[in-house]
Amino acid sequence: MFDLFINMVKEEWRVHSTMFGSLSFALFPVMIFGIAFMGSFLIPLMRKTLPAGNLALIVHANYLMLGIMVGGFGLLGNEVMNRRFGQASLLAYSARSLPLSEKFIFSNFVVKDTVYYFFLWVLPFGFGYILASPFTGVSLAATLLLLLTLTLSFLFGLCGVFFLSAVYARSRPVLWLILLAIGMGVGGLATMSGTNPVLFFPPLLLNSAFTWTNLFISCAVLALLFGVAIVLFNPESVGSEKTYRNSFAPLLRRFSFLPNPPFATKDTLDLYRSGSLVGQTIFSFLLPLGVIWFFLALLGPFFPPHGLLFIFAITTGVIASTMYTWITMFDTFGPYACLPVAVSTLIGSKLTTFAILQVLPATFIAAVATLSGEVTYLVPAVVLGISVSFYAVSVMAWLCGLSPNVLVYDVKVLFVYLVLVGIVLVVFTSVAFADPYFALLSVILVIPTWLLVRKAKARWDAVDPAGF
């Protein structure tokens, strides 16, 4: 067990580090540490406007989100091996050549992901906070407790998505039943207690008042989610052949108004047949945004009037921009290398598919605006969210080309991404807070978006396409 685990960790490291050098990748946790360390010094300032409990809430929400995103990207039931690893030959395939069962390998894969991303993301953040504690007046015990509860938050996200995706791979109706039951449970809890149900999130409860019982409950729930998910895991039976009626030609005709219709057609079939359209929409879009909505709702009093809607629209925009990773995760440039296709053509076609997918965030923001009684601001909120999404994806395309899933871990890439997107977020948050209708000014982002896409195409045409 341990040998396989160690080698999987090495393999994961090499997949990342070979793309942009070991040093750049090794610096990634250092940067997370730096952000946490320096950010800790802002805590005394932030406390003047935000109570400490709400700060903890934000940080826990972020780590729950992180777990959901990692889980959502990597663990989507039946398609996990193909989608995660494409055509690369990795240890996850070793069941074919070694006397190891698929379930055993998959268990190792999950444990590896947990440990790997813990060291990559969670520990550096907690460590930065701990080291800064002597200067920020926060007790060491509180920082250690935070590290524990952040870890639990991350694992809740990871295990939760892993559990739901394992159920999804077995039976979609059962998944919907479970989601319905969770929704009803959360709703019931809110009605009975009269408070936001997020406050009953076990790691948050533990953080506000440590008890061994709470810790035990958190760990037991996590173990249950992990255990059930691994038991339910059902590798697609080797040798089975899925057949489909020819849908390419009819879809191609339907997409003939788009630039590069064959690629849009292929992407659509990829998303639909892999289960990714439904799976990613639930696990990497709706679920994180649902969680964010609950957490943001608690912060409403600290925002200007209508501020919550616009913060949510911007957040939706940033998360919607990650849809670019959904459509680039299926193929490297390799399968196209035998065709008269340039990398810039593929980037353009992926952005076309991305543009079609923006119907989802637009609808989502519109629904939130309507349901929250702020239908007056529906148009500016949708414009802001979609403008941010297109701008963020153009930054991603410029920095990462067709490999955003991998290059995001290059510290230089992540730093530039955070700066370029962060500046825009701060500017347009302030603009929307000043006057909700000023959010319409975000259409100006079309200019940098267009320039960045042009630069992305020129940049990635000039380098040899990357593969594993």
Add this chain to the structure above:
Amino acid sequence: MTTIIEARDLSKTYGDVQALSHVTLSVEKGALFGLLGPNGSGKTTMIKMLTGQTRPTVGSATVLGVDVIRDPVGVRGLVGIIPEQETPPSFLTAIEYLEFVAAVRKITDIEKKADWWFDFLDFADKKNVLCKDLSRGTRQKLMFTQAFIHEPELALIDEPLINFDPIMQDLVKDYLAGYVKKGKTIFISTHILEVAEEICSGFAILHKGTLLHTGPVTGLTARGEHLPSFFLSLVRKDRHV
């Protein structure tokens, strides 16, 4: 004779690794040319450079008169390519993949052409199966089909027979021989020497990225030599050097 491939002083380095070193060679129209060499000798790198998939560090090349560095997409539009490892996209069926290729290459009458290939390579029963669920051999048939379905003037194939059973190997060898008889050109990379000797008209031997020899197969047979023994003696001698 018309020169179809002209490579001049081609070199490629990946970091500290010299994959190809100052290779100069030309291939004439109508040839079935074999690029031979042991594993890691630079054959795949050579094919990648000739098809504009990777840029040479030094040197230049033209394929069908098109500069591979200036217009890599133009080159790939004119030729057919079977890469060594790449497989068709996972979530398209076999027929959909061919329709995708046809849409990209602007090939007309694709259904009729695809049906001919499904029958010829005996995989019509797999036309509606997802590519990810096809066996290696069937994927190779599909990749073979996509390379030839537009009847290119030149096809570049990395290890053409590697996943085929003996019956299919025989069929494909016959097809390649017939294809060059129609005046088309084929450039194959292989380390199966017996196959190269059987079907190739000209050959080049690469070892550790360096071109050791290039010439016609008939030149060897006229001297009573066989390609496998010639290859082995040349490569072994180079190893000692």
